[in-house]
Amino acid sequence: MQLRSNGNPMDTFDKSTSPIDLTVLSRNVSRLSGLLTRDREALPAAYLKDPDLRQAYLRYFVPANISKIHLPLRELSLHPKGLLRKDRLKVLDLGSGPGTALLGMMEFFSHHDHKPVLDCTALDQVGENLKDAERLFTEWRENTGMDASLRTLRSGVDRAAARLAGDPFDLIIFSNVLNELFHGNDERTEVRRNFLLGLLNQLMDQQGSCIIIEPALRETSREMLEVVCGLPAQTAQFYAPCPASGLCATLENARDWQHEEVPWDPPEIVREVDQRIGLRKDALKFSYVVLRKDASSITDVLGLDAWRVVSEPLISKGKAEFYLCGSEGRRLVVRLDKDWSDLNQDFGGLQRGAFVGFDGVLDEGKRLKVVKETKVIVKKV
Structure with missing residues (x-):
């Protein structure tokens, strides 16, 4: 199934760019792409504080990342218990950046037969990201017609549970965040697992869901699975992507990893940058898992x-x-x-x-x- 965006919302990114600006943008996209892939060890903390990298992220990476949440949301929406059919959904986007996942969620529900009121919280340590999130959220809400509100909270993700204690959410989103947590720690798998365990215990509603989206790289995909496969069943069970339980079989062979590849029609600005720097963003590639505290699973559907x-x-x-x-x-x-x-x-x-x-x-x-x-x-x- 090809993922596409509503014409109006994507106009936010598909704006004309002068040849000089396009050259600068392309150079910054190339730099950021390298930091997110082959040069990950050099990726600085809070890298979106850099205005050049932030513009590259906004103009090139955000349009693609918006649609990645559609797949896990669609699979949740299919469950016979109506897991997403509440009148009001409380949503937490951790390490939100400019609120990319929240934009994708608004777009998803704008095409869905059930349109809940969305009470959204975006948490990020970079103030400029939260300002961008507020601006884009307002534009997206107007273009999609969704009934949605946003509060922003400037904080590191590692302090989220303390800052939001006693405020359970129906949906918690980690979009391209887990791999950046405790990155230099040799024991990062266990540290991330303990962090995620505490956060889900404190912040996810008993009937809630957690969506984790990661880059489609072998390292990040496998590390995500290593983290979530070690979570106790009473805290988090696999809902998707696979009709399986327990240790993911992908981890048995160190050469294997699992990711999605969904056809995508990029906006013109993305095509122009691709032509200049030799990238090809005609498909959305990402890894993801959906976790729940109950035993609901995609197998209940399939x-x-x-x-x-x-x-x-x-x-x-x-x-x-x-x-x-x-x-x-x-x-x-x-x-x-x-x-x-x-x-x-x-x-x-x-x-x-x-x-x-x-x-x-x-x-x-x-x-x-x-x-x-x-x-x-x-x-x-």
Whole structure:
């Protein structure tokens, strides 16, 4: 499914830029992109205090990051218990930056049949980020027509529980934040886990949800899973992305990591920058998990027999393969070209992130095998 934005809200970013300004913007985007990927060790704390990096983030990275929250919100909205169908939702965006995730949430609900009142809190240690958040939130609210309010709180994320104690939230969002917490600490996995445990215990409602979104890098994706897989079940259980529980099978092999890749139609300013610096932002790539205190799960929507496709199609001579994750862990599934049939024809069209079921698949131990008699069932979400 391609994610797109309402035409009016995205006009906030798709403004004309002079050639000179575009050159400066492109240079700053290239610098920030390097710091967020290959040069992560050099990424300074509170890096958005730098006005050049902040402008690069606002003009180039925010438009893409806005839409990343749509997928976890959509999967939460499908649950038969109506997890998001309250009249009013209290939302906390931790390490909010300019409020990117809150903008995406407003946009999501503006297209949804149920439009709750949104009481939002944005917490960030950079005052300039919060000023941008207030400005963008006001513009987005007007353009989407959502009934939403925003309060801002200048604070480090590590002090959030103390600053907001006794104020439980229906939805807590970490968008590109977890990987920046305690980054230089050799024991950061355990420190992050203890921090997250305390925060969810104190700030998340018993029927609430926590969405964690991270960059689609092997290091950040695996570290996120290492943190959340060690949380006690009474505090946080997996809702999504995978119909699994316990230790994520992705962690069994140090070379593996899991991320989404969703087609995206970028605004013109992003295309122009890409042409200048050689990037290609035609898809949204990110890793995420959704946590809840109860046992609600995406399996309540899809069934325990559902698998999620967690790789690109692996095409070689005479066959197509995919990696899947499900209640049995991580498995490889194959269909030989000679075994194509009307029953399994949808196998070849599977993409990363799709949910699928099988009727009559063969378990060969090291892999699952789709044969002519296997029915491939793509589960719509």
